[in-house]
Amino acid sequence: MSKFGGSNNKKDVPGISSGSLSDIVFMLLFFFMVTTQLRETENKVIVKLPQATEVAKLERKDLSPYINIGTPIRSLQGMYGTDARIQLNDSFKTIDDIRDFIAAERDAMSEADRSYMTVGLRVDQDVRMGIVSDVKQELRRCSALKIMYSARKPAE
Amino acid sequence: MGKKKTPGINSSSTADIAFLLLCYFLMTTTMGDQAGLHRRLPPIPDKEQKAQDQKVNRRNIIIVRINSADRLFAGNEALDVSLLKDKIKEFIANPTDDPNLPEKEMKEIEGLGMYPVSKGVISLQNDRGTSYQAYISVQNELVKAVNELRDEFSMQRYGKKFDFLDEDKQDIVKKAIPQNISEAEPKDVGGKKK
Numbered sequence A: 001m002s003k004f005g006g007s008n009n010k011k012d013v014p015g016i017s018s019g020s021l022s023d024i025v026f027m028l029l030f031f032f033m034v035t036t037q038l039r040e041t042e043n044k045v046i047v048k049l050p051q052a053t054e055v056a057k058l059e060r061k062d063l064s065p066y067i068n069i070g071t072p073i074r075s076l077q078g079m080y081g082t083d084a085r086i087q088l089n090d091s092f093k094t095i096d097d098i099r100d101f102i103a104a105e106r107d108a109m110s111e112a113d114r115s116y117m118t119v120g121l122r123v124d125q126d127v128r129m130g131i132v133s134d135v136k137q138e139l140r141r142c143s144a145l146k147i148m149y150s151a152r153k154p155a156e
Numbered sequence B: 001m002g003k004k005k006t007p008g009i010n011s012s013s014t015a016d017i018a019f020l021l022l023c024y025f026l027m028t029t030t031m032g033d034q035a036g037l038h039r040r041l042p043p044i045p046d047k048e049q050k051a052q053d054q055k056v057n058r059r060n061i062i063i064v065r066i067n068s069a070d071r072l073f074a075g076n077e078a079l080d081v082s083l084l085k086d087k088i089k090e091f092i093a094n095p096t097d098d099p100n101l102p103e104k105e106m107k108e109i110e111g112l113g114m115y116p117v118s119k120g121v122i123s124l125q126n127d128r129g130t131s132y133q134a135y136i137s138v139q140n141e142l143v144k145a146v147n148e149l150r151d152e153f154s155m156q157r158y159g160k161k162f163d164f165l166d167e168d169k170q171d172i173v174k175k176a177i178p179q180n181i182s183e184a185e186p187k188d189v190g191g192k193k194k
Helices: A019-037 A074-080 A097-108 A111-116 A129-139 B014-029 B045-053 B079-094 B130-156 B167-176
Strands: A036-038 A065-074 A085-088 A092-095 A119-123 A146-150 B029-031 B035-040 B061-066 B072-073 B104-109 B114-119 B122-128 B181-183
Touching: A019 A036, A019 B014, A019 B029, A065 A129, A074 A129, A085 A097, A092 A097, A097 A129, A119 A129, A129 B035, A129 B130, B014 B029, B014 B104, B061 B130, B072 B079, B079 B130, B104 B167, B122 B130, B130 B167, B130 B181
Parallel strands: A065 A119, A119 A146, B061 B122, B122 B181
Antiparallel strands: A036 B029, A065 A085, A085 A092, A146 B035, B061 B072, B104 B114
16 A cells, blocks of 8 residues: 555655545544434525524424425525515425325324324524414414424524 | 465545545535424314313413513513523412412322422413514523423432433423413414503
């Protein structure tokens, strides 16, 4: 391995072995693979989560559909304006679509898991509560009663 | 084995390959933000239930209201968010048995025996114009008040903080100090800017 220095080296300085470099990068890779999760949908709204100190972790990540509420991203503002909108899966939806969304999510779960479904509300911190209240009322009507207000822990 | 010397495979490019993989994962994943404040919404009330709700004693309920300018109003006074926690703690614990604060009901808790459980309910009301950040910080203070009370209770009984207790004991503590936060039916309090 120390031979790749070339033949024009006059002094016999051994080259730095780069064999372990890949190991280091692999370690970085594993770190990121463990701490992150795949982004399943593309964000179409800007969501800056509000801060809260008393957050609790979600036990079952796979059992939580997400409802995103926020201002459309910059490139879509020309089309949709800057008012807060609801994003379900990959597109903008209205309050009335939540019912179908929840029903579809329920169907995708196994019978036993349905009662554990927790709807995550990922809402931008500058959104007014009116739209959030509407969503909550609609969720109550669909009897999806377990919800979670997503929040981030403030940096200490 | 062989007598011919095979040249070693050049491994310097594995780092590049790993870097490519790393970049791929950096682009397609997000950091976990799977944490938040858990809440249970009340079911849609029937007509009969509504009549029952009104029977809740005045002293057992504290109304926390946030108006459209994010000002906080708890009980009968305006106050800052930072003071809300102590007010809620006093409201739930009611250490002096103040007749204006919620009454306690002796309840049999499995594994603990009789314990006076507070009947206090925190009712949270908000305006349609309240900002979400303000709403969450108030929610956060309410949860913090309950969590601190549970911690104090756990320290007293078991000498440990709530988080370090085992599941059975956590359930006992949860029963002794319930988290009764009711998110009221949205009311149009837009005009109310007292």
